[in-house]
Amino acid sequence: MRILLTANASYSPPRGGATRSNLIWLDHLAHAGHACRVVAGPSKPGAEFPHHPSIQVIPVDEPAARVHRLAREIREFAPDWVLVSSEDLGHGLLREAHRAAPDRVVLIDFSNATPCLRTTSSRGGRTRTGIFSPATGPTCCLTCCPAETR
Numbered sequence: 001m002r003i004l005l006t007a008n009a010s011y012s013p014p015r016g017g018a019t020r021s022n023l024i025w026l027d028h029l030a031h032a033g034h035a036c037r038v039v040a041g042p043s044k045p046g047a048e049f050p051h052h053p054s055i056q057v058i059p060v061d062e063p064a065a066r067v068h069r070l071a072r073e074i075r076e077f078a079p080d081w082v083l084v085s086s087e088d089l090g091h092g093l094l095r096e097a098h099r100a101a102p103d104r105v106v107l108i109d110f111s112n113a114t115p116c117l118r119t120t121s122s123r124g125g126r127t128r129t130g131i132f133s134p135a136t137g138p139t140c141c142l143t144c145c146p147a148e149t150r
Contacts, residue, residue: 013048019087041059042061074101083106084105094107
């Protein structure tokens with residue numbers, strides 16, 4: 001299986017618990033023989049975090065360039081699943097993943113900070129219509145759709 005993870009946070013080295021947790025999960029998948037790539041935020045100085053050598057981390061400095069690189073990786077790497085980590089606060093990566101691979105996207109969000117992206121939701125005085133519709137396939141988010149991820 002081919003797994004493509006994308007995030008705005010730095011994964012080279014990883015910053016914070018979410019990035020480290022995602023790399024640990026990918027490390028287990030890579031050890032099981034799955035091909036894993038990460039399109040992430042820019043590299044920054046810091047302590048390295050060891051992970052399986054086959055995991056390719058692609059740091060991209062500019063947010064707009066990151067969205068374009070994600071689209072390219074979806075086309076060329078042809079992942080079975082595109083995982084979007086919750087630090088994509090503007091949802092640019094999520095929107096591109098959904099546009100390019102609508103039936104293969106999972107939003108990784110274990111917090112309650114992200115409103116459900118399938119429905120119309122109101123947060124902080126702003127109303128947002130969901131990015132996803134139930135008809136788009138197995139696209140889900142671990143916050144609002146935990147039963148679908150089991």
